[in-house]
Amino acid sequence: MSAKHFINDPTHLVLSALKSITLTNPTTALDTQNKILYLRPDAAKPQVSIISGGGSGHEPSFAAFVGPGLLSAAVAGTIFASPSAEQIRRCILQRVEKSKGVLVVVMxxxxxxxxxxxxxxxxxxxxxxVEMVVMADDAGVGRSKGGKVGRRGIAGTVLVHKIAGALAASGAALKDVYLVAKVVAENTVSIGSSLSHVHVPGREAGEEDELKKDEVEIGMGIHNEDGSERATTDLPGTVKTMLKYMLDQSDKERAFIDISKSDETVLLVNNLGGVSVLELGGITTEIVNQLGSDYGIKPVRILSGTFMxxxxxxxxxxxxxxxxxxGVGKPLLELLDAPAEAAGWAAPIKTSTWTKPPTETREASQDAEVESKPSNISIDPAQASKALNAALDRVIKAEPDITRYDTVVGDGDCGIGLKRGAEGVKQHLGKSSSVKDAAQFVDGITSVIETDMDGTSGALYAIFLNALANGLRQQSSGESKPASPAIWAKALQTASESLSSYTPARPGDRTLIDALSPFVEELTKSGDVSKSAQAADEGSKKTKGMKASLGRTVYVGGSGYEEVPDPGxxxxAEFFTGLAEGSR
Structure with a gap:
């Protein structure tokens, strides 16, 4: 692993790399503040917009795939870290065409x-x-290890980008673009291998679990994640094992897709960044030869290069x-072969594009902010603030215990994150004493959470609160009515259902759902906040000794869960207990 870089400042590195895309493809523009690389509005006719993105460090994915016939925009995080929800929100609402709908593709x-x-x-x-497709093509993660989290997304994602992008460019409707993206995702399998870990610019070079001279890590992830196995072998042996993980139907851990010699296939051989063009050519030949000799598979298209x-x-x-x-009226192969004008795809930029000076950008200042619509469900803001302040004070007071529990079973940031969010909401409540509409009251709190809370917990709470406001608006009628326990319970059910579509966490998985679910169930049944808070507290206590099915410990392991409850x-549960106390 080399820790030497020409650019050691990671912030400057990411921004300058994004800027380079606009220099090599005149159809693109850059929102520097939000790290959004997007298609200029004069570069293509109105169509379904396709947005993707993720952590930086995977170039040319994702920004270099922005261009006519491929992506409409890409949102970049810091190196190996997700972009924030606020960056992505601004991309959807301000930087792409929305009249035909938007498809989001995420790993x-x-x-x-x-x-x-x-x-x-x-x-x-x-x-x-807006629709979203999640790509999970990595056969390096077996069913047992992946659990409810499932497989990671890796380089097969670019096939979804290319094929969906071509269909969108043809003028297809969102329902068909969404369908073709799902079909490609469901019929793609991938695996990677590496001879070494990588070093992230700007970080101290630590004691890495580096591979020995003759070792290869099969199934290594694209963020330095451990693979399925380490082996001392040559290229033919490495390829043989990789293809076995992908194609062996007797391996019930990894028989995700049944591909036979009668199937037409597309092969994509992807350079993880440090393999020479010469060597990648030799690797490609070895793969093609083994596919034919061992499996009778002869791909009808072979793409070899640097994609992710x-x-x-x-x-x-x-x-x-x-x-x-x-079932979208066009064969997948035709869509794969369709031209695309993106710097990261193997298609030339047209002469007319180079000679036509860019004349237009989509400016954020021209886009109106989305209005927070009322729900006609009223609350007493003074009473709501009183109850919430009591709940938030309890969370802040519990921060040392939450941090201690998370230090045992996680990375120790849960308590600080919750405290930061609680303090931000308390400050907001002092300014929102006149907001009497329930949904707009929740909207204000959601904005604070989106800004002040980061990490997985912040995202979970923000999704839940956005859906909670939506659940209140769904119960809107022509006349104003007070927010009864039944109305809150129904909105909470809507929010829980929405949250469940973004996380596989369920009661018994040792997550915050173990406190949230019993609270919602009891409130729906009895309408009693105190009884509901007690149910949440009992659910939280049951997590002590419960083995996690999700989160960091799925990959890292450890026995600390036997001693402490789940910190989230x-x-x-502390929040709900405080809420009940403040509601009396």
Whole structure:
């Protein structure tokens, strides 16, 4: 692993790399503040917009795939970290064409799914037509290890980008673009391998669990995640194992897609960043030869190059797409072959594009902010603030315990994050004493959470609160009515259902859901906040000794869960207890 870089400032590195896309493709523009690379509005006719993105460090994904015939915009996070929901929200609402609908394509990583999901929910609540497809193609993660989290998304994602982008460019409706993206995602399988870990610019070079000279890590993720196994082998042996993980139907851990020799397929061989062009050619030949000799598979298209990297990762990945009829009126192969004018795709920029000077950008100042619509469900803001302040004070007081629990089973930031959010909401409540509409009251709190809370917890709470406001508005009628326990319970049910579409967490998985779910159930049944808070507290206590099915410990492991409750569930239970006390 090399820790030497020409640019060591990660912030400058990401921004300058994004700027370079606008220098190599005149159809693109950059929103520097929000790290959004987007298609200029004069570069293509109105069509379904396709947005993707994720952490930086995977170039040319995602920004270099922005261009006519491919992506409409890409949102970049810091290196190996998800962009924020606010960046993504601004991308959807301010930087792309929305008249035909928007498709969001995201890889299956918790932060990406939650933050993109939060922005999607925000756009839907504003009345826009938006769909999201989550890509999970990595066969390096077996069923047992992946659990409810599932497989990671890796380089097969670019096939979804290209095919969906071509269909959108043809003028297809959102329902068909969404369908073709799902079909490609469901029929693609990938795996990567590497000879070394990578070093992130700006970080201290630590004691990495570096591979030995002759070792290869099979199934390594694109963020330095451990693979399925380490082996001392040569290229033919490495490829043989990788193809077995992808294609062996007797391996019930990884038989995700049944691809036979009678199927037409597309092969994508991807450079993880540090393999020479010469060596990648030799790797491609070895893969094609083994596919034919061992499986009788002869791909009808072979794409070999650099599509999705792990910085300068000394490795490669293999992706196979099984071609099938997606039912959208155009064959997948035709869409794959369609021209695209993006710097990261193997298609030339047209002469007319170079000679036509760019004349227009989509300025944020021209876009009106989405109005917070009333629900006609009224609250007493003084009483609501009193109850919430009591709940927030209890969370702040509990921060040391939450932090201690999270230090045992997580990375120790849960308590600080909850405290930061609670303090921000308390400050907001002092300024919102006149807001009497329930949904608009929740909207104000949601804005604080989106700004002040980061990490997985912040995204979960923001998605839930956005959906809670939407659940209140769904119960709106012509006349104003007070927010009864039954109305809150129904809105909470709506929010819980919405949250469940972005996280696989369910009661018993040792997450905040173990406190949230019993609270909602009891409130629906009895309408009694005190009884509901007690149910949440009991749910939180049950997490002590409960093995996690989701989150960091799925990959890292450990036995601390036997000694402490889940910190997220405990913090939420404390909030509900304070809410009940403040409501009396």
């Amino acid at each position: 299956n990583y918790t932060g990406d799914v939650l933050n993109f999901g939060m922005a999607v929910e925000k756009a839907k609540a504003a009345g826009f037509e 990297t792990s910085l300068n990762g000394l490795g490669f990945s293999i992706s196979l797409l099984r071609l099938t009829d997606a 569930a405990y913090g939420l």
